[in-house]
Amino acid sequence: MSASKGRFGDHGGQYIPETLMNAVIELEEAYEKYKKDPEFNEELSKLFNDYAGRPSRLYYASKMTKDLGGAKIYLKREDLNHTGSHKINNVLGQALLAKKMGKTRLIAETGAGQHGVATATAAALMGMECLVFMGEEDTVRQALNVYRMRLLGAEVIPVRTGTATLKDAVSEAMREWTRRINDTHYCLGSVMGPHPFPTIVRDFQSVISKEIKEQMMETEGRLPDAVIACVGGGSNAMGSFYHFIDDGNVRLIGCEAAGKGVDTFETAATISTGRSGIFHGMKSYFCQDRFGQIAPVYSISAGLDYPGIGPEHAYLHDIGRAEYVPVTDEEAVCAFEYLSKTEGIIPAIESAHAVAYAMKIAKDFTPDQNIVITISGRGDKDCAAIARYRGEDIHE
Amino acid sequence: MSDIGKAFENGKAFIPFITCGDPDLDTTCRIIKSMAENGADIIELGIPFSDPTAEGPVIQAANERALSGGVTTDDIFDMVRRIRGEVDVPFAFMTYANVVYSYGSEKFISTCRETGVDALILPDLPFEEKGEFAPVCRKFGVDLISLIAPTSSNRVAMIAKEAEGFVYIVSSLGVTGTRSVIDSDLGPIIKTVRENTSVPCAIGFGISTPGQAAEMASISDGAIVGSAIVKMIAQYGKDAPRYVGEYIKKMKDAVR
Incomplete structure (x- = not known):
C-alpha cells in the first residue's frame, strides 16, 4: 500500500x-x-503585476474605524484586482x-x-x-x-x-x-x-498574506492583531492566513455563511454544523445527514453556498490556530450596505460576511490594535440580488 | 476469503448492477431474485449517494429516485438480511466512500459480513487511499475491489498485485453510461493484470448489448452492466423484475 x-x-x-x-x-x-x-x-x-494589477491596496478605513470605535480597520482590496x-x-x-x-x-x-x-x-x-x-x-x-x-x-x-x-x-x-x-x-x-x-x-493565493504582511510592516510597523476573511471552500481566507500561520499572535478568523442561521436547515456553515466526511476528492468537514448524504446547503451568497471546506482550514480548526464563525444572510446584507455607505466601497456579498464579523468585534480591540479584512471581491454582481432581498425588484 | 472467487468458476461471469431503493426496496428485492434466477454470477447493489461523481445521468437519476423515496443505508442492510436466505449469489456493494465512512467503517463493514455482502466497490477510493478501509475489510473478510482505468498505464501492475475478489476494469474514459462503441485498447492492460495476479478481472462501463458483453467477456473473465438495467427500471418501475430477468438471461447466454 x-x-x-x-x-x-x-x-x-x-x-x-x-x-x-x-x-x-x-x-x-x-x-x-x-x-x-x-x-x-x-x-x-x-x-x-501588469495584468491583474497587483499588489492590491491595503486601505485604512478611517470612517469605519471611527464609527465602530475600537481597532483600526484595514481593508485588503482584492476587489480591485482585474476581473474584480x-x-x-x-x-x-x-x-x-x-x-x-x-x-x-x-x-x-x-x-x-x-x-x-x-x-x-x-x-x-x-x-x-x-x-x-x-x-x-x-x-x-x-x-x-x-x-x-x-x-x-x-x-x-x-x-x-x-x-x-x-x-x-x-x-x-x-x-x-x-x-x-x-x-x-x-x-x-x-x-x-x-x-x-x-x-x-493556497500557494497562488498566498500572495494576499505576503502583501498584507509587507504593507502592515510598512504602515504600522507591526503585524495585524486579526485577519478576517470569508470562507466557502476557503481560497481567499487561506491566501489571507497563510503567511501568518506561524505568527501566533495574529488571530485568524474565517467567516462562514450561516444563511438563515446555524439552527436552521438553510445554512452553509460547515465548521459550525458539519462533521468529518469524504467528498469531492478530500477528507474534511461537510454538511451531511447521518447516513453521509451531502446536505443541500443555503446561503444568499452563491460563492459560499458549498457544503464543505478546504482540508487545511479543517486542520487549522482542529489545532485551534484559526477560528471559524457563522455569519447570517441578514448580517452580511447589513454589512454590504454599511461598507457601501460608510467607505464608498461595495463589497461582494461573500466578503460582506467578513465585514459583518469585523463590525461585531472591532470594539473588543483597543485603538492601537489593527484588524485586516480581506475584501475578496467587488459587489456589483450582487446589487440586483440584494435589492431583491430588500424587496426591490430591479433588472440588470 | 469471500465467495466472490466462486462466481468465476462457471465460465465467464455476468455481473449486473442495480440501485437499491429504485423505485422502492420491495421492487429491488424482486429484481435481485429475478437476476439470480436468470444467471447473474455476482450482483452489484448500489447504495444511493446524493452526489455520485463517477456516474452518468442514468444512474444519477436512479440515485435521486431512491433517495427521494427515503431509502437509507440501514434499510438496505435490512433488505439484504431478508433476501440472503433466498438468494445465494454473491453480493457486492457499490457506493461512495462517504457512505461507508460516515456510517462508521467498522460498523459498516462488519454489517456487510453479518448480512452476507461479500465485496465493496468504491469508485472514489483509488489505490493510494485504500488504507482508509482495507484493514477493516480484511478483518471481516470483505473484498475491497480495485478499479483499473484506461489511463492507469504504469499503475496497473501495482494495483493488480494487491487486488482481491476481482479486478474491475473500467472500459473507457468518463462516467458510467451506455456507449455505442467501446474503443479502448484493453488488451495490454489485461495482460499486465494477468501477469501480476491470479484474481479474475471483469470489464464494466458502457456495456449494454449482448454483442458488447460477449466481446468484453472474451478478453476478460466477465462483463459488468449497470446503466442499461437501470434504464429498464426507470421505464418499467414495479414491473421491471420480469424485463430485467429476460435481459439478464440473454446477457449471461452471450458471455458464457
Missing part, C-alpha cells in the same frame, strides 16, 4: 476515481517542477502551469461566477479553450457573470443535477475531466478537492 498524499492532519488526500489518478500525479509533478523555476515565477509575477476578485491570483497561476504542461483547454466550476469569469479571462489571454460549469440556480442569481464569461469566449454549461448550485458544478466539472483528460486542465477554484489542488491554490 502506498501512502496517502496531501494530508493536513487527518484531512485532505486524494479520494477520486482511478481514471483521474495519473492526471493529478502529472499535475503534482509539474507543479513541483515549475514552482522552483525562476522563469515560471518571473512570468507569473509579471502577470500578477481574488480568484484571478489562482487562475493565472494554474493557467500558466496548464500551458506549460501542454494543455489547451481549461474547465472550471463556478458559484457566484467570479472564478468562472477569472478562468474565462485567463483562457482568453492565453489562447485556450474554456468550459465553465455553473449551477442553473446560480446562472439565474448571477446572470451578468454568465454574460461576462460568454463575452470572454467561454462556454457556460448550466448544471441541473442535485441542488443546481456550486457543489453540483464541482461534480459536473469532475465528471467532464474524467471524460477528457489529455488536453484538459481542471482549473479548480478553491483550496479544496484532491491533492495537489488545496496546496496549489
